Amino acid sequence: MSVVCWDGKTLAADKMSVYDTIIIKTKKIKQLASGEVFAWAGSVENALAVVKWYEDGQNEIEWPKCQETNDYAQVVFLKDGKLYEFEQMPIPQLVTSFPRAWGSGAAFALGAMLAGADAVRAVRFTSQLCNTVGLGVDSFSIKKKEKK
Numbered sequence: 177m178s179v180v181c182w183d184g185k186t187l188a189a190d191k192m193s194v195y196d197t198i199i200i201k202t203k204k205i206k207q208l209a210s211g212e213v214f215a216w217a218g219s220v221e222n223a224l225a226v227v228k229w230y231e232d233g234q235n236e237i238e239w240p241k242c243q244e245t246n247d248y249a250q251v252v253f254l255k256d257g258k259l260y261e262f263e264q265m266p267i268p269q270l271v272t273s274f275p276r277a278w279g280s281g282a283a284f285a286l287g288a289m290l291a292g293a294d295a296v297r298a299v300r301f302t303s304q305l306c307n308t309v310g311l312g313v314d315s316f317s318i319k320k321k322e323k324k
Contacts (some may be wrong), residue, residue, distance in 0.1 A: 281309040
C-alpha cells in the first residue's frame with residue numbers, strides 16, 4: 177500500500193502506512209551507513225527484514241521467509257548510481273529502464289512520469305488519486321558526475 181518512483185535520478189516514496197483501519201506516517205526510504213539507499217512498497221516489516229538481511233551480509237539461506245508469501249514487500253536499492261530490486265527471491269535484479277514505479281499506486285505514478293513529472297511530483301500526483309498513497313513524500317537523488 178504505497179508508491180515508490182524512480183525517474184532515473186531520483187527515488188521517491190510516499191509516507192503512508194496502514195495498519196488495519198489506522199493510517200500512520202512512516203518513512204519508506206532508508207540510507208545505510210554503507211551508502212546504499214533502500215525504498216519499499218508493501219509490508220514495512222517485511223521490507224525492513226530484507227534491509228536487515230542485506231546489512232547482515234545477504235546470506236541466501238537467511239533470506240526472510242516472509243518474502244516467500246503473497247504478502248511480500250517490493251524492495252529497491254540504489255548502489256553506485258544503479259537501481260536494483262528484490263521481490264520474492266534473494267536475487268537483486270538490475271533496473272534497466274525508467275521511469276519505473278512499484279506499489280499500489282504504480283500505474284498512476286507511471287502515467288504521471290510519462291507525462292513529464294519527476295519522481296517526487298509523481299508521488300504527489302498519485303496521492304491525489306490512490307487511497308493507499310499519501311501523507312507526504314521522501315526522496316533521494318543521485319548526483320551525476322560532472323564531465324571535465
